[in-house]
Amino acid sequence: MLSLSPRSIPEGSLSAAPIEKGNSLWKDAWQRLKKNRLAVAGGLFVIFLFLLYFIGPIFCQHYEDQNLDLGASSPSLSHLFGTDTLGRDLLARLIYGGRISLTVGLIATCVALFIGVTYGAIAGFAGGKIDTFMMRIVDIMYALPFTIFVILLMVFFGRNIFLLFFAIGAVEWLTMARIVRGQVLSIKRMEFIEAARALGFGRRRIIFRHIIPNVLGPVIVYTTLTIPSVMLLEAFLSFLGLGVQRPMSSLGTLIKDGADSMEEYWWLIMYPAAFFSLTLISLNFLGDGLRDALDVRTSKD
Amino acid sequence: MHTLALVRHLYKGALTLGLIILAVSCSRTTPRQDLKPSLRISQRNEPADLDPGTSSLPDDFFIIRALSEGLVTISPQGAPHAAAAITWTHSKDEKIWTFHLRPNAKWSNGEPVTAFDFIESYKRVLTPGSLALKAELLFPVKNARKFLNGELTDFSALGFTALDPLTLVITLENPTPEFLMYVCSGVWIPINPRTVKQWGKDWTKPEHFIGNGPYLLKQWMPNQKIVLQQNPLYHDADKVLISTIEFIRFDDAESEERAYRSGGVDITMSVPVSKIPVYAKDRPTEIHRSILAETRYITFNTKKYPLNDPRVRLALSLALDRDKLVTDVLKGGQQPIETLIPHALWSAAQSSSFALPARTRREHNLIRAKQLMRDAGFPDGKNFPSIELSSWTNITLLEAIQDTFKKDLGIDITLNIQEARVHLASLQNGNYTLGLINSIPDVADPLAILENFTTESPNNYPHFSDPLFDQAITRARTLTKNKRYDLLKDAETRLLELAPVAPLYLNSQNWLMPARIKGWAADPLWRRSYLNLEIKP
Numbered sequence: 001m002l003s004l005s006p007r008s009i010p011e012g013s014l015s016a017a018p019i020e021k022g023n024s025l026w027k028d029a030w031q032r033l034k035k036n037r038l039a040v041a042g043g044l045f046v047i048f049l050f051l052l053y054f055i056g057p058i059f060c061q062h063y064e065d066q067n068l069d070l071g072a073s074s075p076s077l078s079h080l081f082g083t084d085t086l087g088r089d090l091l092a093r094l095i096y097g098g099r100i101s102l103t104v105g106l107i108a109t110c111v112a113l114f115i116g117v118t119y120g121a122i123a124g125f126a127g128g129k130i131d132t133f134m135m136r137i138v139d140i141m142y143a144l145p146f147t148i149f150v151i152l153l154m155v156f157f158g159r160n161i162f163l164l165f166f167a168i169g170a171v172e173w174l175t176m177a178r179i180v181r182g183q184v185l186s187i188k189r190m191e192f193i194e195a196a197r198a199l200g201f202g203r204r205r206i207i208f209r210h211i212i213p214n215v216l217g218p219v220i221v222y223t224t225l226t227i228p229s230v231m232l233l234e235a236f237l238s239f240l241g242l243g244v245q246r247p248m249s250s251l252g253t254l255i256k257d258g259a260d261s262m263e264e265y266w267w268l269i270m271y272p273a274a275f276f277s278l279t280l281i282s283l284n285f286l287g288d289g290l291r292d293a294l295d296v297r298t299s300k301d
Numbered sequence: 302m303h304t305l306a307l308v309r310h311l312y313k314g315a316l317t318l319g320l321i322i323l324a325v326s327c328s329r330t331t332p333r334q335d336l337k338p339s340l341r342i343s344q345r346n347e348p349a350d351l352d353p354g355t356s357s358l359p360d361d362f363f364i365i366r367a368l369s370e371g372l373v374t375i376s377p378q379g380a381p382h383a384a385a386a387i388t389w390t391h392s393k394d395e396k397i398w399t400f401h402l403r404p405n406a407k408w409s410n411g412e413p414v415t416a417f418d419f420i421e422s423y424k425r426v427l428t429p430g431s432l433a434l435k436a437e438l439l440f441p442v443k444n445a446r447k448f449l450n451g452e453l454t455d456f457s458a459l460g461f462t463a464l465d466p467l468t469l470v471i472t473l474e475n476p477t478p479e480f481l482m483y484v485c486s487g488v489w490i491p492i493n494p495r496t497v498k499q500w501g502k503d504w505t506k507p508e509h510f511i512g513n514g515p516y517l518l519k520q521w522m523p524n525q526k527i528v529l530q531q532n533p534l535y536h537d538a539d540k541v542l543i544s545t546i547e548f549i550r551f552d553d554a555e556s557e558e559r560a561y562r563s564g565g566v567d568i569t570m571s572v573p574v575s576k577i578p579v580y581a582k583d584r585p586t587e588i589h590r591s592i593l594a595e596t597r598y599i600t601f602n603t604k605k606y607p608l609n610d611p612r613v614r615l616a617l618s619l620a621l622d623r624d625k626l627v628t629d630v631l632k633g634g635q636q637p638i639e640t641l642i643p644h645a646l647w648s649a650a651q652s653s654s655f656a657l658p659a660r661t662r663r664e665h666n667l668i669r670a671k672q673l674m675r676d677a678g679f680p681d682g683k684n685f686p687s688i689e690l691s692s693w694t695n696i697t698l699l700e701a702i703q704d705t706f707k708k709d710l711g712i713d714i715t716l717n718i719q720e721a722r723v724h725l726a727s728l729q730n731g732n733y734t735l736g737l738i739n740s741i742p743d744v745a746d747p748l749a750i751l752e753n754f755t756t757e758s759p760n761n762y763p764h765f766s767d768p769l770f771d772q773a774i775t776r777a778r779t780l781t782k783n784k785r786y787d788l789l790k791d792a793e794t795r796l797l798e799l800a801p802v803a804p805l806y807l808n809s810q811n812w813l814m815p816a817r818i819k820g821w822a823a824d825p826l827w828r829r830s831y832l833n834l835e836i837k838p
Binding site: 064066068069071072085086087245246247260261263264265 | 555573574575576579625629630696697699700701703704707715716
């Protein structure tokens, strides 16, 4: 006899066990990030640098105050990091230069982010011929010798710090566009997008409300890794004499000036180089940590 | 697998080939007993050309003077010295000069050097529309100025005559006691007219170059090096003690100094400021210094607002603290000056030396500068537009000047470092606002410097034009000795009052050279001679 009444299933077994509380993606990521000591240290150091670069100038000398009588002096109590050949306080110039470098890094990355994400999302979502066309443009831009492009821009439009932001941003968005396009291609086949379509939402709404929030993970990761590469590029341009206008300083110009006389005045190269490396290392650690936390699949590679 | 094997084969082949080449080249360069040593000299500016007629930078003439020689050259002691001409005489009034050429002088293709070649060379420079930048150094010659300006078309009316192939007679416009100083200058170096006719602009390429100097042009690798080799046909070949000279291009003092230390160059053009005390302490026999007759000054574009106002120019000039710039920034033995003409030049030109002008104290100058700015309508730099100071060198000096203008006059200036030739071109086109530049007199004659500021001069970088000044210079050309120098002194004073330029300092040269190199003469006018230069083992 087969009595399979529904009642035979013990009651309460469904209600007894409380529903496990789901973690959001962001919370998971945060948990994972917290476990990564290097990333936490990097993050803390980045915060410290931000405070130093943006609040520090209030407490120290003006970066362009010259003291020709003093000239280049080694680190002392009145000038913790010493002075350069024109008697300017190196700490003040370092803080100011760090601010310029970090600002260039941030703004240029934002420009790259904005252009790259929009462009990649549109290309990926549109698909077909438009996608092919847009991505071939990216390929062509990739083929341009990038340094020469920036140098040409500088020669034509003069040396302007805002142009520097723009020029670097305008060449850094390419990779971002490719990453975003790839993500969008896979996401747009998913059910929730189809649902959105079925509900009759417009394209713009689907792209900006449904797709872009879902590709944010890789974008954030890539952004944190772009900032240091942009800073490196700025330092490189400044080292070539194409960067910021004197008497302004950036980490790149400080390192160049220091490198010219490093045998006599070691402090002129040591401190800027140390700060530059520390900034880059900590940003990279933070970026790596974020990648591990947000993008579990690639982190296993 | 296949490709890998192929690559490996190729690699092996290349290695063997390389070894063979190495072995062959080694066996070839085994030093022989009679081989003269070679020398590597740093060259900071790539020459635009090696044509004595059209070159203008002293750097170009470093090389040209090794390849060709004029009638006379300057001896290391500063006196005129026989070169292509073996003797010379002049008429009593110093108006007619006769040069006797060497009978054994030859061009490097074997042709004899004749008086006709010299006359052809000068005709080429003076022909209207020629690209000669220093043609004015031929102007003491009768009618030369008129011919260049197109007022005269018959070249035979000029003061050049060849009595026979070996006698050149030059008639001058006015009695000119310093005429030999002009003849020493670069534009008086001859070219072989037949070579130039055959190859046109390409005649300065190594495969075509024909000169009459101690060296031959062997190789010219743009922006890398220029190689010269001893000329066996040179008349004083026994005075040429070095077989090969290489001019190696360096971008800045730092790279030059590094190359010197690693043995990549024998004589540098300069020493980085931070390294001067180090060398003076550790290797005092290798660092050398000489004061030059080179004035470094800031030129103001007098055609551009707000520098068209002489008060603004004078204020900017007065505000500069030259002593401080020299002692605390340049630190290379330069001399601060407020006048345009080096004092040594006055005393060289005239036995009774002018007293050094009393220097005003800077505080007084600064008060006057601020007053002038107020008068011009820019109290404390208000309403003053941001202007650009351009240069081809020395960013530290510019930064110090920038700071002075900002602190003392409230003026913002931006800095721009350009390549030397670009910089010079923008000064000549008037496409600049403030520019750092140097004046290296071609001739040890105050007139030659002041002439640069007459309205028609191509080297008038400030694009300055003052009828009174022009008149004074025109009159000074006809005068002699004391009267001339008094007039020139007045003209200089007027120039400094109108301030188209702000003289900063007399430059010095610091250079590195091992003690085993003997006979290297440092000339205050940047002229070089490679004769009797030797390397002791």
